Amino acid sequence: MSGVNQGDDIHRVSVVDARRVVVKVGSSSLTTAAGGLDADRVDALVDVLAKHLSPRGPLRGPAAEGRARRAPGDREIVLVSSGAIAAGLAPLGLRRRPTDLARQQAAASVGQGLLVARYTASFARYGVRVGQVLLTSDDTSRRAHHRNAARTLDKLLAMGALPLVNENDTVATDEIRFGDNDRLAALVAHLVHADLLVLLSDIDGVYDGDPDLPGSARIAEVRGPADLDGVPIAGTARAGVGTGGMVTKVEAARIAAAAGIPVVLTSASQAADALAGRDTGTYFRPAERRSADRLLWLQHASTPQGALILDDGAVRAVVEGSASLLPAGIAGVDGDFAAGDPVELCDSTGRAVARGLVNFDAKEIPRLIGRSTRELAQELGPAYEREVVHRDDLVLLHP
Structure with a gap:
């Protein structure tokens, strides 16, 4: 000591x-x-x-x-x-x-x-x-x-x-x-x-x-x-x-x-x-x-309203590359949350690696999973050509 x-x-x-x-x-x-x-x-x-x-x-x-x-x-x-x-x-x-x-x-x-x-x-x-x-x-x-x-x-x-x-x-x-x-x-x-x-x-x-x-x-x-x-x-x-x-x-x-x-x-x-x-x-x-x-x-006062499960590549991009979370890196979703709510970003084992403010409602996430923002924009409109969680609205829990 x-x-x-x-x-x-x-x-x-x-x-x-x-x-x-x-x-x-x-x-x-x-x-x-x-x-x-x-x-x-x-x-x-x-x-x-x-x-x-x-x-x-x-x-x-x-x-x-x-x-x-x-x-x-x-x-x-x-x-x-x-x-x-x-x-x-x-x-x-x-x-x-x-x-x-x-x-x-x-x-x-x-x-x-x-x-x-x-x-x-x-x-x-x-x-x-x-x-x-x-x-x-x-x-x-x-x-x-x-x-x-x-x-x-x-x-x-x-x-x-x-x-x-x-x-x-x-x-x-x-x-x-x-x-x-x-x-x-x-x-x-x-x-x-x-x-x-x-x-x-x-x-x-x-x-x-x-x-x-x-x-x-x-x-x-x-x-x-x-x-x-x-x-x-x-x-x-x-x-x-x-x-x-x-x-x-x-x-x-x-x-x-x-x-x-x-x-x-x-x-x-x-x-x-x-x-x-x-x-x-x-x-x-x-x-x-x-x-x-x-x-x-976000890190110390927020209560997560749900979770996004990330694939291994997305975990590396968020944790090591300080990147935003894109739809292509999402493997699953859990919870009932609204756009603007805090959610946890979890790896494939369920361990929370980050927390962020999500830009979409939980019910919208399933149709975004694994797809590129360009593809989503063409099919659903320009509002979908954006990050699911922006890097500026994200904190790492296990850097």
């Missing part, structure tokens, strides 16, 4: 420079184990965030290269907050988080209003407006939909409001859920072109062993996936009301870091130090290049 451990001098320049910041806080940091919001915890978090908001109105665009170090009170913040389901438990007389979807949705319906009201009142102490944005994976997996989400978030920031983002648990089904707000936060950070993602929970970082056992050391910096090789990463929120654990937080950090966004993973009690760039939590160093917005959403 090659991670840098506590005590090493870390110069977190990217954290200090960050202008647009996404902060995610988990249920366990806002509520009691029995359910219900802890107003003092919410206020404590808001006190920290408010100090970093720009007093001169909204900032625009990413930090310019070469600008002087940023000072507190000169930032835009998007807050991704869990807690809706947990907040709704006590009012509904539930002793613990329900396992069935219907009662989870009911708790979210009650709790989301309480959560937003608490944040609205707390931020109002600083004259900060809050705008609620509820998302599902289905809202963000399609190009047009994720553009709308990005536009809404950008406009809220431009108008001086703080976006409060959560998964739309009241209507989300198992098929369209993000699964946890850690992954949602990573995707939102990419969507808004954030300069920093801060993941807050009740654990102060990634450890090289069980953090509750003597001898375990905090890993202060992760330069890449290899730094965590051999590190046992497990566990759930200690308060018992969240869905995420360290596994989901590390995966979210990897998603954001791979997209070029630095990440600090620490406890909510260390939020002030994290935003100030001090040596707290675990810092995930970002990759040098950002990937395209829609491709990150």
Whole structure:
């Protein structure tokens, strides 16, 4: 294990420079184990965030290269907050988080209003407006939909409001859920072109062993996936009301870091130090290049609605040649999908090698299989002289 451990001098320049910041806080940091919001915890978090908001109105665009170090009170913040389901438990007389979807949705319906009201009142102490944005994976997996989400978030920031983002648990089904707000936060950070993602929970970082056992050391910096090789990463929120654990937080950090966004993973009690760039939590160093917005959403947020089976030549062309998928390379189709839906591209064994946005309905695919675009255009018209999945709308799952 090659991670840098506590005590090493870390110069977190990217954290200090960050202008647009996404902060995610988990249920366990806002509520009691029995359910219900802890107003003092919410206020404590808001006190920290408010100090970093720009007093001169909204900032625009990413930090310019070469600008002087940023000072507190000169930032835009998007807050991704869990807690809706947990907040709704006590009012509904539930002793613990329900396992069935219907009662989870009911708790979210009650709790989301309480959560937003608490944040609205707390931020109002600083004259900060809050705008609620509820998302599902289905809202963000399609190009047009994720553009709308990005536009809404950008406009809220431009108008001086703080976006409060959560998964739309009241209507989300198992098929369209993000699964946890850690992954949602990573995707939102990419969507808004954030300069920093801060993941807050009740654990102060990634450890090289069980953090509750003597001898375990905090890993202060992760330069890449290899730094965590051999590190046992497990566990759930200690308060018992969240869905995420360290596994989901590390995966979210990897998603954001791979997209070029630095990440600090620490406890909510260390939020002030994290935003100030001090040596707290675990810092995930970002990759040098950002990937395209829609491709990150396609890979990590979309739910495939079907599959296309490719012949061996098409697999090589897509995976090794970065080519579009043409009708001639399709050997079969599975599922009931519409044009624009995400589908998996599978080899002859059924292994998904890529995911992409398909240009045809599933019912149209059988008559396209194995045929050239020129032949199809002559028989069916010019609308059929195109790729089934364009390379610009495709991500490799096993490069």
